[in-house]
Amino acid sequence: MKEGPDIARVAALLGDPARANMLTALMGGRALTATELAQEAGVTPQTASSHLAKLEAGMIVTPRKQGRHRYFTLSGPDIVEALEVLMGIANRVGHNRVRTGPKDPELRHARVCYDHLAGDMGVALFEGLTKRNLIESDLNGVALTAAGITFAGEFGIDLDALRSKRRPLCRECLDWSARQSHLAGSFGAALLDRFYDLGWARRGVESRIVRFSREGERQFRDLVNF
Known part of the structure; x- marks a missing residue:
């Protein structure tokens, strides 16, 4: 097994069309809710939540809770x-x-x-x-x-x-x-x-x-x- 960063895993997270639409929406620097990101991706809220869970686990997005809502931002400028x-x-x-x-x-x-x-x-x-x-x-x-x-x-x-x-x-x-x-x-x-x-x-x-x-x-x- 090759050593070093696993670019395949990161590429897989970025490569899904729905997730790509969500990430593109977050490139504006604003924090968005799962509902807003579902609309950007053209998927149901349940599907969006599944995608966001994968992106969060992969440290591509960061959740922030405010009141009853959870907002998501990109994890960094890189x-x-x-x-x-x-x-x-x-x-x-x-x-x-x-x-x-x-x-x-x-x-x-x-x-x-x-x-x-x-x-x-x-x-x-x-x-x-x-x-x-x-x-x-x-x-x-x-x-x-x-x-x-x-x-x-x-x-x-x-x-x-x-x-x-x-x-x-x-x-x-x-x-x-x-x-x-x-x-x-x-x-x-x-x-x-x-x-x-x-x-x-x-x-x-x-x-x-x-x-x-x-x-x-x-x-x-x-x-x-x-």
């Missing part, structure tokens, strides 16, 4: 990154679902990937920060430069607070729709929160879509020289 990579592979090799309507272009333009910006705008952010020498990439991953540290403070982001978390400050995440990198990690999440605070963008109701105002998109483009 699950989101794995799902984004799988979505990118499916898109590249042509295993795509039929497009459902006008939301798809919006999802491709700007969406939340767990808690950071993805889509065309997310890729533009990564490229813009790189061109401005605010972040740099090497074999060890992505890191803020000295100029990036200065920028973060000027932009209203508390790096000391971010560093106190166990999560990496910067992390590269492969965007499924653009097939290029966007910025994950606590700094990527803080940037998106800052865009919300500044009124540049807002989160779509019950959706992963991020909608920038006209002025917000102009300010964003100035920020990344896009």
